[in-house]
Amino acid sequence: MELVYKGKTKDVYKLEDGNVLLKFKDDVTGENGVFDPGANTVGLTIKGAGQSGLRMTSFFFEKLAEKKIPTHFIASDIDESSMTVKTATVFGKGLEVICRFRAVGSFLRRYGAYCEKGQPLDAFVEVTIKDDDRNDPPISKDALAQLGILTNEEYVVLEKLTKEISLVVKDELAAKGLELYDIKLEFGRDSEGNVMLIDEISGGNMRVYKEGQYISPMDLEKLILG
Template identity: 35%
Template sequence: MNAKVGNLIYKGKAKDVYETDNSEIVIVKFRDDITAGDGAKKENLNKKGFYNSIISAKFFEILEEAGVKTQYIDLLKPGYMLSKKLKMIPIEVITRNIAAGSLLRNFPFKEKQEFEPPIIQMDYKSDEYHDPTLNDDIAVALGLVTIEELNTIREITLKINTVLKDFLKSRGLLFPDFKIEFGHDNQGNVVLGDEISPDSCRFWDIETCDNLDKDLFRKGESGVMDAYIKVASIVLDEKDKKKWNLDI
C-alpha cells in the first residue's frame, strides 16, 4: 500500500508520526535517536531506526497472525511504518518474566528471578512526573482508562507475552521484560500500538544471558548496534532478509 507523507503530528524521543491522505492512517518514522533517563542521555546511532522498524514489523505480523489487533498495516520501507491512527493511552504496560532493571532497584527481588505468572506493571507515561507506577484506582481517577479497559489491556498483554515469549525461545532468546503501549482506534477499540523492539524490550541470549537490547546503551557499554542487528538476524526469516536485502 502506498501513502503520501503529510504533516508532522507528533514527535517523540525516537519516532515521528505523520499524517497521510487518509485521515485514519498515519506513517510512523523510526529515527536513529536513542535516549535513556527521561531523555537526559541521547545519541544518534546509524540505522537504528532501520532495524527497529523491521524488528517491530516482524513482531506485529506474528501477533496479528495470533489474533492480536495492532495498529500495524505495512512496512513501506525500513524506517517507515504505515499504521492505523490511534488515540494513544498514556500508560506504559510493562510485563516482567525475569527480574531485571528498575525492578531490582525498587523491590527486593533476586536478580534473574523468574516470575510465573508474569508481573504486569503499569506506569503513567509522563516525562514531567517521571513515569510513576500506577494502580487501577489512580489510572481511573486520572481518566486514562476504565476498569473494563484495564482488564482488556491485561488480557491482551498476557497473550502478547505468551506468543512472543514462545517465539523467541524457539529462536534462542529469553524475554525478560518488555514495554508496550495501547491506543483507541476510530471505533473505540483498545489496540496495540507504538513498537516492539530492542528499544522497548530486553532480549537475552538463552545460553549466556548476554544483553541484546537498549540496556547496553543505558550502561554505557559498546556494541549497541551490533546487538540490534543480531536480534534482527535471529527473529527475521530468510524471506524477510531477502525482501530488505539484508546480509545478516
Template identity: 25%
Template sequence: MSSTVEYDNQVVTRGDLKYQGKAKQVYLTNNSEILWVHYMDQATALNGKVHEDIPEKGRLNSAISHILFQYLTRHGIENHYLTAISETDELDLALDIIPIEVVTRNYASGHFVSKFDATSMQKLNPIVQEFYYKSDALDDPFMNDSQILALGYATEIELEKLRNYAQKVNQLLKSLFDEIKINLIDFKLEFGKNALGELILADELSPDNMRLVDQKTGKSLDKDVFRQHSGDVTIGYRDVLSRLENLEK
C-alpha cells in the same frame, strides 16, 4: 524516500509532523485514519534526558517491529501496524493513544531489582504486570488501578482487557523468542482506541522497549547496552533481527 506511496489501492501522502518521540517521527497523511511513522537513528535514556545518534538503529528497529507485529497479527492480536513502506518507514492505523504503559515482567531486571531488592534475573512466578502513567516530564510514574480509574484514563473493563491483552502478547512473544534462544525478560506495551472505541495494540515492538537476553551467554541484546554504556547497541539489535529473519525462512 518519496513522500507518496500506494497502500490498499489508494495513494497515501505524508503530511505535517504530528509529533516526534524519542526514536520515531509520526506524520499525518491525506487519510485521517493512517499515520506515516519514521524510525530515527537515535537512542535515548532517562526519558530522553540522554540521547545519541546511532547509525542504522532506525532500520533495525523498523525491521524487528515489522516481523513482530506481523507475527502477532497472524496469531489474532489486533494492532495498529499496516505495512512497511521503506527500511525505516511504515504506515500505522491512527489511534487515540491512552496515557498508560503496560509493563510485563517475566524475570527481575532494571529498577524492579533495586526497588524490591530482588535477585537479578530471577524468574517471576506469577509474571508481574504493572501500569505506568505515560509522561516523560514526570518520569512515567507507577499507577495502581484506583489511580487510573479516579483519573478517568481507563474503566475497570478496559483495565482487565489491557491485562489480558498483555498476557496474550507475552505468551506469543515468549514462545517466539524461545525458538531463537532468547529470553524475553520484560517489555512495555502501549495501546490506543480506534474510531469504535476499541483497544488496539500500538507503538513499536523492538529491543528499545523490551529486554532480551541470549539464553546461552546471558548477554543483553537490547537498549540496556546503551543505558549502561557497555558496548555497541546495534550489535545486539542485528543479532535479534538475524535470528528472527532466519526463523521465517
C-alpha cells in the same frame, strides 16, 4: 503529510487518507551513552537502528495479525524507515505497559529488598504514566479508573492483551535460544473505542538475554531475522 509530533525515537505524520505514518529514527533511549529500554531520554544514536527496529516491528505485528490480536499496523516500508498505521487515541497523555518475566531494571531498583536480580516473575504486568518530568511513575488499576484515564473494563483487556502479546514475543525468541526478561508496550483506542496495541515491538523496547548475556537491539534483530 502533516507533522503531528516529534518523538524520541519516531516522528509522527498524519496522512491525507486519515491514517498515520511513523518515521523511525536511529535514536534510542538510554542514559550516559548506554542503551536502556526503560529510560525516558535519548541516550545515543545507532546507525541503522531505525530500520532494524522497523524490521523487527513488522515481523512481530504480522505474527500478531495471524493470531487476530488487535494492533494499529497496516503496512511498512523498510527502505523509508516508515510504518503506516491506523489512527489511535492514547490513554490520558500516554501509558506504557511493561510485562516482566525476570526482576531487572526499575523493578529491581524498587523492590530489590524483596527479590534477587534476575529472579523469575510470572508475566508480571505494570502500568506507568508517560511523564518525563515525573520519571514515568507506576500507577495502579484503581488510580487509572479514578483519574479517568481508562476504565476498569479497559484495564482487564489491557492486561490480557499485554500477556498474550508478550508471550507471543517470548515464544518467538525462545525458538531462537533467546530469553525475554521484560518488554514495554503501548496501547490506545481505535476509531470504535476498542483497545489495540500501538507504537512498536522491537529490540529497543525489550531486554533479551542469551545464556545470561544481554543482547543489544541491533544484534537481536540479526538473530531473529537473520
